[in-house]
Amino acid sequence: MKTLFELKQGLLTIGDQLAKTESEITEKALDSSVTPEDLNKLNETKASLQQRFDLLQKQHDQMEAEQKAKLEKGQFSTSEDPKQKVIDAKAELIRKTIAKEAVTSDIREALGDDNTSKGGKFLPKTVATDIISEPTVKNPLREVSTITSIPNLEIPKVTFTLDDDDFIADMQTAKELEAKGDNVVFTRHKFKVFTGISETILSGTNTNLVSTVEMNLQSGVATKERKVAFAETPKTGEEHMSFYDKTVVNIKEVTGADLYKAIKAAIADLHEDYRENAKIMMKYADYLNIIETLANGNATLYTAQPEQILGKPVIFTDAAVTPVVGDFSYSHFNYDIGALYEQDKDVKTGINLFVVTAWFDHQIKLASAFRLAKKV
Structure with missing residues (x-):
């Protein structure tokens, strides 16, 4: 299975190829000596590259969202509001206590607490x-x-x-x-x-x-x-x-x-x-x-x-x-x-x-x- 980094590299490579093909189509469309068959081949190449780019983009976005969710799973709050952070921290303290799980340091820190108290x-x-x-x-x-x-x-x-x-x-x-x-x-x-x-x-x-x-x-x-x-x-x-x-x-x-x-x-x-x-x-x-x-x-x-x-x-x-x-x-x-x-x-x-x-x-x-x- 490809990593998120490999997908980003693939998107960059195919994106460059797609941009180059689009530029080539524009140039050849202005050249009267180029036959319609050559233009059709370039359009087919562009369509193939676009399809591959879209597929990779979808996989990339899905994997990025999953990794972000995993990272946020360990966080008690994503709110920027200080008051809401305290409420979220208290809620996590209660839930983790009921579930008999350890209360993490970031929760205690949000409550203005330390390891002593x-x-x-x-x-x-x-x-x-x-x-x-x-x-x-x-x-x-x-x-x-x-x-x-x-x-x-x-x-x-x-x-x-x-x-x-x-x-x-x-x-x-x-x-x-x-x-x-x-x-x-x-x-x-x-x-x-x-x-x-x-x-x-x-x-x-x-x-x-x-x-x-x-x-x-x-x-x-x-x-x-x-x-x-x-x-x-x-x-x-x-x-x-x-x-x-x-x-x-x-x-x-x-x-x-x-x-x-x-x-x-x-x-x-x-x-x-x-x-x-x-x-x-x-x-x-x-x-x-x-x-x-x-x-x-x-x-x-x-x-x-x-x-x-x-x-x-x-x-x-x-x-x-x-x-x-x-x-x-x-x-x-x-x-x-x-x-x-x-x-x-x-x-x-x-x-x-x-x-x-x-x-x-x-x-x-x-x-x-x-x-x-x-x-x-």
Whole structure:
């Protein structure tokens, strides 16, 4: 079988012969001494050369297309759009994981990854969706907390001090720093997120596949973040992650005759450095009870903004069984490198499972920046 190079050489040779024959026909057609029989022979030669050229051209084009397809088969994307390349790379990562195939370096490179992080930058990414899906689970802390992805993260609890100052204005903060140290060291806590992928989604477009998987993963991550931050009985080793922990975090409780007065008292009890940026995290049902008590038949309170009622911005989550008041920039989630991707299958449904194992930590950098509001 001829190689592509040999076909190119053949096309070049026959092309030259064809051009020479066409030139000769033109010259002889202008020469009156040339007989019609000679012209016919030249035309027959031209037709034969043209037929051979066309056959070789067809073989050449077919072989070139096959070789190009083979070369592109190993590439995850041929798109020039950087955003589309990332989507294509994520889709290939998912498909190769499900197929138990190795994820190539060009895919990891497109994800901004390297051999150390093993694809860890996949989780924080978001992609616009174009399919109908269930509502994504939200973690309201993500709107106000600090989120990073830094390995072995260690940060100071207090961001600045004065060179002529030997004390901190808030005595509760000073006592906390003396008791717990002035640095926060983030550790690694493993968790897994499972997302089911049907065959139709797996074989569908890259955008649909990636958006479906990412929404499900982000829902799982948000659920885990919310669960550890508001755990009333934290798991062993996760005590420091919960606002409600009394063994490690131990946030001060402020009480009142009712929840409204308790929240107001909690805000007032915060040092002004924290009160300025304070927000309230509470259950919507608790807020409605407050409004019902305050309104006493007056419907106007129901249309007022929660901040107008309680004096600080309110974020609702049913996970906050006890209202948490404070500066939530001192709530910090950090994702460490090393996310792993695995494949499993639900034998009952036949659905493929894309499994991500990741490591993260939630640190409440200063307990003194928060208060728990409780009814007496």
